Amino acid sequence: QQLKEGETWTGGYGFLNISEKEFIDSLTVRYTIFNNTTRTSEVVETKIKAPLPGQETSFEVLVNTEEKAGLNDVTVFVNPRILPEVYYDNNVLALKNYLNVEADIFNPVLDVTIDGRYILNGDYVSSNPSIVLKLWDENSLLLKTDTAGISVLLKYPCASEDCPFTAIYFTRPDVQW
Secondary structure (H helix, E strand, O other): OEEEOOOEEEEEEEEEOOOOOOOOOOEEEEEEEEEOOOOEEEEEEEEEOOOOOOOEEEEEEEEEOOOOOEEEEEEEEEOOOOOOOOOOHHHEEEEEEEEEEEOOOOOOEEEEEEOOEOOOOOOOOOOOOOEEEEEEOOOOOOOOOOOOOOOEEEEOOOOOOOOOEEEEOOOOOOOOO
16 A cells, blocks of 8 residues: 555454354454554554454554654454454454555745745844744645644844844744644
8 A cells, every 4th residue: 555644544354253152242453553664563452343153343444654654564453362262363464564655755844034025144124023934845644733843933132142042932922823
């Protein structure tokens, strides 16, 4: 499966009860996404309705591909040795290199205007400027929805050559997100 980073992949599966016995409870489904590039795993567990003998229960596995660039193995294990069964081997599906996630290549671009114009070092700025910052990224799947990871720092004029930066917090009444 070829995906772009940030896409959600949905895999449809079914679990068939091939025995003549009923399960006593719902079944746990454990799925693991192993990223071969970063050598990290994400393990998620969910529950499905236990199928009656001879019947099948369908279910879906949802995977967010953010930070999973490269080849990913997908392993789906229904009833991972929780409820008693004679054999567990037929409850596991291992898909090696199944998800190929294309990395987000380009970094975002930050565009800054002050009072509607681009300024150069040494330009004069009004004492109460309107500063607009625009963040652009070609990947529409990884849109910025909050201010996490963004810092705004301003350096005001001062008497010394090494003026300190002042943090501008998004909670200020004169700042809009």
